[in-house]
Amino acid sequence: MAATLQPEGVSRTTNGGDDGESPARWKYLNTLLGRAGAYSDPTEFIPGDAPIMNIKNARILVIGAGGLGCEILKNLALSGFRNLDVIDMDTIDVSNLNRQFLFREKDVGQPKASVAAEFVMKRCPGCKVTPYVGKIQDKDEDYYMQFNIVICGLDSIEARRWINATLVGMVDEENPESLKPLIDGGTEGFKGQSRVVLPTLTSCLECQLDMHAPRAAVPLCTLATIPRQPQHCIEWAHILKWEEERKDDVLDTDDPEHITWLYQKALSRAREFNIPGVTYSLTQGVVKNIIPAIASTNAIVAASCCNEAFKIATSSAPYLGYPGTNNYMLYTGDSGIYTYTFEHQKKSDCPVCGNRPKAITLDPESTLGEFVESLAERPESQLKKPNLRTAGKSLYYSTPASLEESTRPNLKRKLEDLLEDGEVIAISDPAFQIDFQYIAHFS
Amino acid sequence: MLKIWSMKQAQQKEETAQGPAKKKKVTAAQLRVQKDLSELALPQTMKTTFPNPDDILNFILTLTPDEGLYKSGLFTFSFAITQNFPHEPPKVKCQQKIYHPNIDLEGNVCLNILREDWKPVLNLNAVIVGLQFLFLEPNASDPLNKDAAKDLQEDRDRFRRNVKTSMGGGNVRGETFDRVMK
Missing domain, CATH: 3.10.290.20 (Ubiquitin-like 2 activating enzyme e1b. Chain:  B, domain 3)
Known part of the structure; x- marks a missing residue:
């Protein structure tokens, strides 16, 4: 979208009665959708009201209201989408506030989905955001059938596989509306990806399961015999010592007493082997497998996801995931900057989309x-x-x-x-x- | 909004006639485990037991080596598989306290494909073959039980005697082991 630099707050509407309809507000959106672009397909894209109405009417589901989710909701609302739903089962933690900008200190402890929805609605009049606080598994196919596009900003592979299988399973030959494009964003530190799945037509997330980087693991025997790094001492306490001494307690990584216990064990082991660097926060990080989130990686990946949603909804330009074309964009920011976009092929023996029921x-x-x-x-x-x-x-x-x-x-x-x-x-x-x-x- | 549907219809029409299923579906992890089970080729020395036959993600493997130092022992391993399978490996633990260089007193197993070298293309058969291999060729260079590894490395005969004692429920270096004779 055309960029104009405006001082913070100028475009903010505070006159209460604005429903987001003022023509000036969507000037650039309307210009963009009011004429054909160099790459728009003339048989599919009819500039003018049709794509503008598509943006207004499309109902988008955003799964996850965390680092990616905040960016995605903001981008969609500011791109003119007006019917958003957001699902998240989590509550806001103080450590989220550096990048999850829809949340403030007073919101700590509140559910992410409802706080995010409220913030976006207040900031973007005319945009309706419906939150659901809970698990995606709570909802059935009738619920998912309501949406035109599903965008995921998740950190869990299990949740991704579930929504993927659900959307693939929903495709009904008799009903065009049952095919829901799935846009999946993911980030880990400086790396990320965005991908688009057209369920049953293109490679699905289950076809792409081996694209997830495995969790780096150190051999158990290294932990047990020759630790070399502070992380080894923490993993030793976590995997071996806890089982040995507190077998009957279920480890709760959010319980400070549990983390403190692991930290103390790791610390004494580190002393024994002369390894510096074991701290409470490192213990928490290793045990919870926390990879530092980089706000700008989230911003880049979310922007890509929302661009695709915009193009799918309007047909204004070729989008990621059109069958037979590229469907996967990976982004690497930790060794210079590198992106690679390619077509991940559908697997004929995919347990989810290979042989439909x-x-x-x-x-x-x-x-x-x-x-x-x-x-x-x-x-x-x-x-x-x-x-x-x-x-x-x-x-x-x-x-x-x-x-x-x-x-x-x-x-x-x-x-x-x-x-x-x-x-x-x-x-x-x-x-x-x-x-x-x-x-x-x-x- | 989307021209996709016309492509869908151009595609070979599938046999599905009555629309998608509304009921709870078999998960991808369950499907994969079921597939792995159908491809299991267990020798005489191994068998599986399912405490709850409806739950194929949790089972017990019984191993009775017919050669090597652990011959005529009976060892059981619990397998716990999550919905993240095969992205994540199964969690495998030995249920007896045994004297083995690669298995600690808590039953943790040091087998590369159970941790750092797990890949989604590996299957349950690979894990089971790996466990069997540990009993045929205990390995002193990946020690989880340091004393046992040291014995194996320094004096194979002493190691052999200790294995025998421990399998009979005896005491080795102050530790009493579970009796695991068949």
Whole structure:
């Protein structure tokens, strides 16, 4: 967007009645969307009202209201998006305040999602931000179906995999609206990435699982015998000493007493080996695996995510993630500055998007054994030694032997006693690289 | 907003007819463990037990070496797998107090692929083979039990005797070990 330098506060509206509609406010946005750009696709982008209305009407879900989330919410609101939702389960910690600029000292202890929502709404009249304080797993597909685009600013791989699998699972051939572009930002120190997934069309986050850097780990025996660094002493206290001396206490990394205990143990070990540098805050950092967050890395990655959201919503320029083109931008700021944008290929044997669940009609009165037999006859499967389960239940496992024994009685049971109508059955077989999934519908 | 849908429809239409599932789905971690279990090739000397057969993310591996210094012992390892699998390795612990250079008295195991060398392409079979290998070739250069490693390095016969004593539930260097004879 065209940049104008204005002294802080000039554009801030304080006259209460502004609903964000003043023409001057969106002058540059309207100019940008009011004419074709050098790279806009003339068959897709019709300058004028249509893209402007798309920005106004699009409903965007932001997952995470931390370092990236604050930047993303701010960027979206200032780009003219007016319907935002934000999910975060965390509360504000004093250590967040240096970069999570939607929060103030008085907010410490309050939920991030609601404080962030309130701040953005106050600062950007006309923009509605709906917070949800809790886990993404609390919400079902009907909830996620409401949005046009989902943007993640998360620090957890588990949460990313969950939302990815959910969005891939939601794609319904009959309903174009069910395909939700997923934009994922991530940062670690001076490094980061932004990527776009068009569920089922392009490589998904599960296809890209091995792109996550593994957590650097030191061999246990180094910790146990020849520590060389203060971190080794802390990890020794954390992994070995705690188990040995406080087995019955569950380690809570937010409990100062627990951290102090680890710190003292690490300190005495460091003295023994003449290693300087063990401090309370280093202990906290190592135990909680804290990688110092760099505000500007967050800003760069969030900016990239929001640019993509803007382009997807308006079609004003080619966006990251268009099938057959680049979908992954990595950014490295710790050795000079380097970015590389490429196409991560879809994996044909991806457990999430490789083989999407097929509908299957089953007689609730028939037995699991009959179903397993029918699998051997289905042309696409012809399974030899299948393992079958639902989310909560091991239905039948051919291997290993002990599971075979405990699940064998299920073969004689009726399907209605083992599954619910609409449940997914996942099937693996050593003869196939890929899993099969069926959505069971009772006839 | 998006031209994507027309591309979707141009794609080979999938067999899915009745829309997506609304119920709780099998997680990617569960799928991967199920796949790994279907590919497990356990020799006679190993078996798995699942305390809760519906929960495949937690199980016990029983190892009964038929050669090497730990022959005729019976060792069990707990496997705890999180929803982060295979990004994170399984957590594996020996459930007996044993005398072994690479396993400490708390049951922690020093095996590279369980920690610093874990990669998502590795599977449960690789971990299990790794554990078996530790009993066939205890390794003095990655010590977790320093005394045992020292014994192995300095005097293989003494080490052998100590293994025997410890497996019988005896006392080695002031530590009493669990009896693990089959």
